[in-house]
Amino acid sequence: MNAERNIQGFINKEKQIQPNPFLATRIMARIETPQVEPASRWRPVVLTVCLVLTIVVGIGLGKSYQPTFPSYTDVSINDSDIEGLAYFNLNGDE
Amino acid sequence: MSDQQIIEEIQKGNQTLFRLLVDKYQKMVFVTAIGFLHSKEDAEDLTQEIFVKVWSSLSSFKGDSEFSTWLYRIAVNSCINTVQKKQHNRFVELAEEWLQSIFHTESGEKDSQQLMEANETDAAIQKAIDSLPISQRTAFLLSVYDELSQKEIARVMQRTEGAVEQLLQRAKTNLQKKLGSPVGK
Numbered sequence: 239m240n241a242e243r244n245i246q247g248f249i250n251k252e253k254q255i256q257p258n259p260f261l262a263t264r265i266m267a268r269i270e271t272p273q274v275e276p277a278s279r280w281r282p283v284v285l286t287v288c289l290v291l292t293i294v295v296g297i298g299l300g301k302s303y304q305p306t307f308p309s310y311t312d313v314s315i316n317d318s319d320i321e322g323l324a325y326f327n328l329n330g331d332e
Numbered sequence: 333m334s335d336q337q338i339i340e341e342i343q344k345g346n347q348t349l350f351r352l353l354v355d356k357y358q359k360m361v362f363v364t365a366i367g368f369l370h371s372k373e374d375a376e377d378l379t380q381e382i383f384v385k386v387w388s389s390l391s392s393f394k395g396d397s398e399f400s401t402w403l404y405r406i407a408v409n410s411c412i413n414t415v416q417k418k419q420h421n422r423f424v425e426l427a428e429e430w431l432q433s434i435f436h437t438e439s440g441e442k443d444s445q446q447l448m449e450a451n452e453t454d455a456a457i458q459k460a461i462d463s464l465p466i467s468q469r470t471a472f473l474l475s476v477y478d479e480l481s482q483k484e485i486a487r488v489m490q491r492t493e494g495a496v497e498q499l500l501q502r503a504k505t506n507l508q509k510k511l512g513s514p515v516g517k
Contacts, residue, residue: 241507241508241511241512242508244453244457244511245457245507245511246476248453248454248457248458249367249476249477251454252366252367252370252477253363253366253477255366255372255375257358257359257362257372257375257376257379258376261358261362261376261379261380262351262354262355262358264376264380265354265358265379265380265383265384266350266351266354268380268384269350269383269384269387
């Protein structure tokens with residue numbers, strides 16, 4: 239049957255594919271090399287939570303800030319009190 | 333030196349002997365991976381991963397079954413896991429197919445018609461094999477790629493021989509149904 243023959247042809251073609259001659263060496267090298275532990279799956283979660291917390295705390299602090307304006311008091315100074323002109327009038331020459 | 337002796341030596345600490353097992357079985361594992369993945373590079377990567385798994389779980393091998401059967405089980409499970417992961421990346425595959433079709437139309441100057449027909453047939457067969465239910469596919473691939481007997485397949489898949497026979501029969505029927513029109517020119 240044509241379909242069967244085509245399937246067999248496809249399978250034979252795939253079976254003829256040869257692996258890299260250095261595959262065994264690659265496998266042994268991989269086994270002999272200690273693997274670095276992959277980063278924990280929680281790491282991105284913790285980082286995201288920290289980032290969100292920082293933003294929330296920042297917004298909270300920003301909202302809670304109450305500006306303190308300096309209390310302006312009216313200063314009324316009578317110049318005539320500062321400089322007593324009468325002083326100059328107490329001149330003995332006169 | 334038998335597989336059992338090699339494994340005992342490795343378990344005693346003579347780890348360099350693992351190379352003997354790799355040399356002996358790499359082709360077998362590679363062919364199994366090719367059957368599932370249809371790509372040399374992917375099959376090589378998976379073969380490597382399978383041997384790393386075998387290495388890390390060799391201490392748990394008790395010799396209840398033959399080493400080759402145990403290795404086949406690990407290989408088949410790894411292949412199925414990889415295939416299932418790949419199915420999630422369907423979009424990328426479609427993009428690759430699209431790029432391939434562009435490439436083939438551009439480079440197909442000489443006997444392009446024949447080449448395209450052959451590619452279409454191969455693609456149809458690959459698609460038909462890949463669309464088989466996973467147990468039928470596993471039995472079929474072990475039968476035709478690794479040329480295992482029904483008894484051996486039954487041991488690897490931990491099923492009865494009768495069940496394997498049924499799986500193979502169904503796989504063949506399904507393939508013929510799926511390939512009936514596009515392949516039978």
